[in-house]
Amino acid sequence: MSSRWRLHLVMLCVTIIFGINGPFTKALLGGGLTPYTHMFCRFLGATILFWIASLWVPRERIDRKDWGKMTLASLTGIFFNQGLFAIGMSMTSPVNQSLVATLGPIVTMLLAAVVLKEPITRLKGIGVLIGASGALLLVSTNGSSTAGSTLGDLICATATVSYAIYLTSFKTLIQKYHPVTLMKWLFVISLYGSAPMGVRDMIRTEWSTFDATFYGQLAFVVVGATFVAYLLLLFAQRGLRPTVVSIYNYGIPVIASMLAVMMGQDHLTLAKVASAILILLGVFMVTRSKSRQQLLREQLSNE
Numbered sequence: 001m002s003s004r005w006r007l008h009l010v011m012l013c014v015t016i017i018f019g020i021n022g023p024f025t026k027a028l029l030g031g032g033l034t035p036y037t038h039m040f041c042r043f044l045g046a047t048i049l050f051w052i053a054s055l056w057v058p059r060e061r062i063d064r065k066d067w068g069k070m071t072l073a074s075l076t077g078i079f080f081n082q083g084l085f086a087i088g089m090s091m092t093s094p095v096n097q098s099l100v101a102t103l104g105p106i107v108t109m110l111l112a113a114v115v116l117k118e119p120i121t122r123l124k125g126i127g128v129l130i131g132a133s134g135a136l137l138l139v140s141t142n143g144s145s146t147a148g149s150t151l152g153d154l155i156c157a158t159a160t161v162s163y164a165i166y167l168t169s170f171k172t173l174i175q176k177y178h179p180v181t182l183m184k185w186l187f188v189i190s191l192y193g194s195a196p197m198g199v200r201d202m203i204r205t206e207w208s209t210f211d212a213t214f215y216g217q218l219a220f221v222v223v224g225a226t227f228v229a230y231l232l233l234l235f236a237q238r239g240l241r242p243t244v245v246s247i248y249n250y251g252i253p254v255i256a257s258m259l260a261v262m263m264g265q266d267h268l269t270l271a272k273v274a275s276a277i278l279i280l281l282g283v284f285m286v287t288r289s290k291s292r293q294q295l296l297r298e299q300l301s302n303e
Contacts, residue, residue, distance in 0.1 A: 007239045010232045015248045019255020021225035022097055024217040025089050031214055035086035037205055038221075040198025042082055043191040045222035046230065050184035053231075060181045069173050070182075074189035077166030082226075083194065084159035091152025099134075099272065100156045102279045105246040106131045107164040109286050112242055115168045124286050131282025134275045167242040179234035247283060 028038055062070065089097055106128050112118040174182065237245055 003239065007236050010236045011240070011245060011248045012251075014229050014232050014236070015251040016255055017224050017229045019252045020259060021221060021229075022089070022252070022255075023259040024221055024225075025086065026093070027217055028214065028221065029086065029090045032205065032210060033218075034201045034205075035083070035090050036194070036197040037201040038086045039083045040191075040194050040202060041218065042222055042226045043078070043187055043194050043198070046226040047184065047187040047191050049223070049227040050180060050187055050231075053180050054184050057178050057180045060177055062177070062181075062185060066173060066176070069170060070185055071189055073166060073170045073173060073182075074186040075193075076162045076169070078186055078230075079190040079193050080162040081159050081166065082190075084155050084162065088152045088155035088159060092149045092156060096149070096153050096272075097156045099275055099279060100153055101160050101252055102249045102276070102283060103131060103157065104160045104164055104249045105243055105283045106286055107161050108167050108242050108246040111164050111168040116171075116242070118243075123288060127282045127285030129282070130285065131279050134278030134280075134282060137271060137275045137278065164242075164246065167237070167246055171237075171242070174234060174237050179231055179238070183230055183234060243286070249283075 025038065029035065033041075085097075109118070109120070109124055110128065113120045233245070
């Protein structure tokens, strides 16, 4: 198996993990955890695990000039992404959240045009419009839900934008340091930022009232959807373009919808199916468009 196929296999595993994470997070938030406790548990657990893992990788010193970038990467890729995800999930459904998350490739494409100078072709433009129409349909047809659900959708969308900024803005940082080295510091920064609210809510949480299923779901969220997923994701980012990494978001609604229905948290409607089709069609068109390197090669071959 080639290295590129292995990277795609890694992204498939990440997609499955994130798909399971949505319904599990919804169950945890509905079962007694506040969004801030949920966020702090993820940051604390991942920080401990990454620092333990760092004992088996070569020690690296972070250059002083990189600490500003490290802080911004932590805020966009972890703190705001996971924090807003937890807050949004406490207000909306797993299916809605996962459908909104599929806009990630489209947002990533737009940011890549600004940051990485990737061209926006006609195919990309049409894909953006189709994907946006799917997102608008999802929110506008949420009539049976409360206003909080719509607000939750918007908060989840903000988390998606934050993560798209992370994917497109820190490629040099990702290439420079070992994934474990980078992750252990990114999570330390986010842990520090979440401590004031997280520690307060953790102290107030009545941990003795939770059952084994609850703790099993929490363990999966902390170990699987945070430590393992972010480590695998960083390895994939080193070899794949941001738009390719983000396209795997399209599989999240499938996994999340199946689990949410099985767990009795949600039900599928025709409007949600139509929204998913529009979003996935938009994502497909965006990723089928040619990259900057492909257009440059074609231009050189025609000269």
